[in-house]
Amino acid sequence: MNKHVKAFLHRGLMFGGFGPIVASIVFIILEFTLDNFSLGGDEVFLAVISTYILAFIQAGASVFNQIEEWPITKSLLCHFSLLFFAYSLCYIINSWIPFEPIVLLIFCLAFVMTYFIIWFTVYAIVRKTSRSFNQRLVR
16 A cells, blocks of 8 residues: 555544534534524534544545655645545535535635634745755865
């Protein structure tokens, strides 16, 4: 099996459990802040399964950024596409966003902006840290 596939599966299995934990925390907050908040068993089951899969994919997808043979644009596109598909599907399946054109457009814009703000921030930090390490090695 390819080492990158193994890394994807390993990371997904290690961190997938955090999805249902986050969903549970959100549900607890909603219960304390909304009057008459309740969920059916099917809604809880769907949320647990889908957030596990979402966290699995989120953790595993970080392997795209470490495939040295790939150009940065290819790894960025694969990472972005997989996360966008996973988040969109999870949110729509759980009815966390309605399947309406304007809502989907807002979700898409928010996802794209958030993704690239985070990506550029991490990229800048890694680049700055790398320069600092390289300068220390030269000395």
